Amino acid sequence: MSGRVHTGLTVLGLVFTAYLAAAGLFWTSPVEQPPVFFAALVFYLAVTWLCVLWDAGRRPPGGEEILRRDRPLPLWAGALALIATVAVPSATWYAVGPAALTDSFATWTLGGVGALLTIVMVRRRPVIAWIGVIALAVTATAWIGVIKALTVGVVGAAVWVVTAQLLSALVDRAGVDQAELAAIQRRSSEWLATQEGRRRERRVRVQHALEVAGPVLTRTIEKEGRLDDTERQRARLAEGALRDELRGPRLLDESVRARLHEARSRGSIVTVLDEGGLDGASGDALDSIRADLANVLEGAESDRIYIRTSPHESVAVTVVGRSRSEEDPDGEEVVDLWREISHPLGEGPEGEEEGEGRRSRPPLA
Known part of the structure; x- marks a missing residue:
């Protein structure tokens, strides 16, 4: 993944999660526990941005970006994501009170946690992501019921995680194919270089053979094979030199x-x-x-x-x-x-x- 693409996706993740969190600030009714509400929102942003930014600037000695599949999210960060999956919705619903449980500023947490679990999936922790989906469904069902949980965000969160897993698998396959293609190209280049070296060597051998045997053959043709002792000696030496070359x-x-x-x-x-x-x-x-x-x-x-x-x-x-x-x-x-x-x-x-x-x-x- 190039540096520009990686930076763009990082910025997109930060902006999108901030937008989801900002939806919780548009209150349409009074909030019973504002400090708890704000604490849940800040904790969500802290955990989410940690998962987005973790290891974002790490580069190998060659300067190329490390593929994400090589550096999965640490288990402790995955554990924080699971804690946020349960704690953020629960704290938000507790803060808004029973009368506003299904209002949009209270259910933003379902979309926000879905985005967090999508990030966890992209960071190569599929088991943690799916445990988070189950935990989110159970928590939402306990607070607002099964029907409401399914209609206001749990299904959407599950769809995001599934999509992220499919895209990750496709990216991994594309990376493997790219590596195989690069290896094939490298072997082809090496083979072409070897063949060119052999052709060059053959040309040198042929040129040398012509330099050694050419004058002797010309002289033999001119005299129709009737050579004197000196010329026969030269022919014998040329023959020996050609045998050495071969x-x-x-x-x-x-x-x-x-x-x-x-x-x-x-x-x-x-x-x-x-x-x-x-x-x-x-x-x-x-x-x-x-x-x-x-x-x-x-x-x-x-x-x-x-x-x-x-x-x-x-x-x-x-x-x-x-x-x-x-x-x-x-x-x-x-x-x-x-x-x-x-x-x-x-x-x-x-x-x-x-x-x-x-x-x-x-x-x-």
């Missing part, structure tokens, strides 16, 4: 791409695989992991280099290099490079070597 884009930045190009230029066969271990990594964490990966690849001379993301909770990337022994070129490959790059926010393993965030193992024979 299989492990989150592991790549300009520094890592340069180290991979250098390793392939030295004759190494490099395989890069992103198998989902970096799904939850932030941008800063990826930058740190890429920097560590570039340091590991710098100067790596293994015949085969395997770079894989790791599903382990502390290890982000594993780098393994395998080579054949110089003494036995035809023998089996041995592991001559092993690095495990840890997540930046994870606990570093004991016995770290060669830089923070990496673990090394000795070559395996």
Whole structure:
């Protein structure tokens, strides 16, 4: 509820209840106990305005009005309303005397108390409001009889309370629908932002692929596939770079791409695989992991280099290099490079070597 609407309803409640109370001042016959009459009127206005103004200016830190359903009327205020429901009509009828019980300046209390109980209903105390309706009916019946009670105001008070309860339920439902719509809009905005990010990333990947493979493909078409050794080497490097872009884009930045190009230029066969271990990594964490990966690849001379993301909770990337022994070129490959790059926010393993965030193992024979 906006601040202006809330303020307007508050002013309307104050003015309307004051108008109902003012109706009791137009006496058409003498009042036997004027002090009692005025005391009942003042007590009515005090309790009613308390229910209207309670918590009226409270705002959350964000500055938005708190919905009334979040802040029901306190029980002590509801108890005062019930006391007023019985005390105000009884005191008024006692003050005017038996001869004026059904005059308009004596029965104003039925409409006034009906307005009070309507306010209690709006302030999220339906049980107290309906107890008040029953108490008002019993009190009016005891003073002026059933027929008079029904014709001069009890029915109207009950109708006001019923209407207030229905309107409150409709407002609550509208608030729930509005919250659901806002959540749907928020999810839609997030989905559109995600799709736009993916489209932008695809455009960047395609542009990079064209920059890498475009010249090689053009040269291949021009020479009808008859390439010399240098051109074949360039084609092999371009193919490897494209595979990296497809299989492990989150592991790549300009520094890592340069180290991979250098390793392939030295004759190494490099395989890069992103198998989902970096799904939850932030941008800063990826930058740190890429920097560590570039340091590991710098100067790596293994015949085969395997770079894989790791599903382990502390290890982000594993780098393994395998080579054949110089003494036995035809023998089996041995592991001559092993690095495990840890997540930046994870606990570093004991016995770290060669830089923070990496673990090394000795070559395996």
